[in-house]
Amino acid sequence: MGRIPCCEKDNVKRGQWTPEEDNKLSSYIAKHGTRNWRLIPKNAGLQRCGKSCRLRWTNYLRPDLKHGQFSDAEEQTIVKFHSIVGNRWSIIAAQLPGRTDNDVKNHWNTKLKKKLSSMGIDPVTHKPISHLIAEITTTLAPPQVAHLAEAALGCFKDEMLHLLTKKRIDFQLQQSNAAPGNTQSNYINSKQEEKDDTIEKIKLGLSRAIQEPDILPPNKLWDSHGPTFSNFTGTCTTFPASGFQYGPSSFSNEEDGSPWNQSMCTGSTCTAGDQQGQLQDKHDENGLESEGGKEIRNGSIIFNSDGVLWDLPSDDLMNPIV
DNA sequence: AACATTGGCAACCGCAAGCGG
DNA sequence: GCCGCTTGCGGTTGCCAATGT
Structure with a gap:
């Protein structure tokens, strides 16, 4: 039936x-x-x-619904809770009075995911992409990394090129406009070469990471000062000494060059506080990593290997997560 | 100006949980 | 415990306006 x-x-x-x-x-x-x-x-x-x-x-x-733009505070909340509960939109929406799960889901899919990516943060894991690359290079055998890198370049080439070259292109455009005799068409003609050049630099960076595993010791993933990817990053905002975290200062004022608007870290020139490297990778039974691991729940404070991610006072949870 | 592409959002679909008989 | 029904939820699709070519 x-x-x-x-x-x-x-x-x-x-x-x-x-x-x-x-x-x-x-x-x-x-x-x-x-x-x-x-x-x-x-x-x-x-x-x-x-x-x-x-x-x-x-x-x-529903009369209690809020329509219109999401505020910076709301966006912070979404990102914050998404890093904890994932795609549980109803739980996330419960933290935002007047917003529905559909609103939150749509806003995440259309705006926040891209914002995080442009900051060099993987929207799924909420880890900096450079960190993920470092993890890959230290976990997989070099031949596997090479294959993975090749596949990734094939799949995400355009996205990576967009992210990696955007600022350089803007910068060069300004330069070409300023410099006499440097025409726009010259710039356009050189664009393809620029892309090819970038691909080669990405490959070079990955192969260096494979060949020089010491520059990314597993227990100091964040403290990667080696030359691994520094060659191809046009601009790279260094992480604050206190360690990377989503915070009010990171989420406001998109137009003023705040981290929301910048590539936070696409290369090893980004540095992090010493505390970040002190944590070990150990998983507990719950999937959360135990002390010294990536995610430690101590009361309402949630840590990861990058330092304190969220400091959630108990009343931060308007509706408790079950 | 015309067409193609992209972005944002509303709505739909199907599954699963909850609930009462 | 089983069954039928309602509701909640998350993924996906489709529409339309804005933007790019």
């Missing part, structure tokens, strides 16, 4: 909601509440599926 469909698909309207439909639904819910979504469209005179009504109400019509 199959599952009963939530509505008669044939008689149900789909797609964008009209203002009239919104009014009908809102006024019906104002009078009768939201009990039994299956009956609501019928009783409200709507040719909609109950599920569709529920979504429309919870994601758009």
Whole structure:
């Protein structure tokens, strides 16, 4: 016996909601509440599926919803909690009054992921990409790294080139404009060479990392002062001495060259505080790494191998994560 | 100006959990 | 404990406006 469909698909309207439909639904819910979504469209005179009504109400019509731009504080919260709970959008949204899980999910997918990437942070693991590369180079055997690097270059070449060359291109554009005799077309013609050059430098950096494992000792992944990738990073903001962390100063004012707007670290010239290298890789049974590992939960303070990531006072969790 | 591509967002889909009989 | 139903959730799709070529 199959599952009963939530509505008669044939008689149900789909797609964008009209203002009239919104009014009908809102006024019906104002009078009768939201009990039994299956009956609501019928009783409200709507040719909609109950599920569709529920979504429309919870994601758009609810009077307590906040519409419009996400603030820096909200973005911080999303990133912060995403690093802890992952794609649990409802949990993250619960920390943001007036925002729905759909809002948060969309904002993450369209904006925040890109922001983090442009900062040199992997949006999945929330680790700096250079850190991931270092982990790869110290964990895998050199032949494996070479194959991986080759595959990654194939898959993400365009994205990497965009990230890595953007600032250099901007800089060169300014220079070419300023310098007499240096025309725009010369610049464009040299763009392909620039890309090829960048690919070669990426490969060189990876191969150096393979050949010189000592520059990235496993217990000091962050403190990688070696020449590994320094060749191809046009600009690289060094990490604060106290260690990398998401914090208010890192998230505000996109236009002023704040870390939100910069490639935080795409190479080994980035440095970190000494504390970051002191932690060992040890996993506990819960998947969280134990003392000396990447993620240590001490009360509400969450550490990782990069130092303190989040300092969450108990009241920071508006709704406790189960 | 026309067409193609991209970005942002709303809505849909299907699965799983929760709940009551 | 099982069954049927409702609700919640996360992934995906589709539409449309903005931007680029």
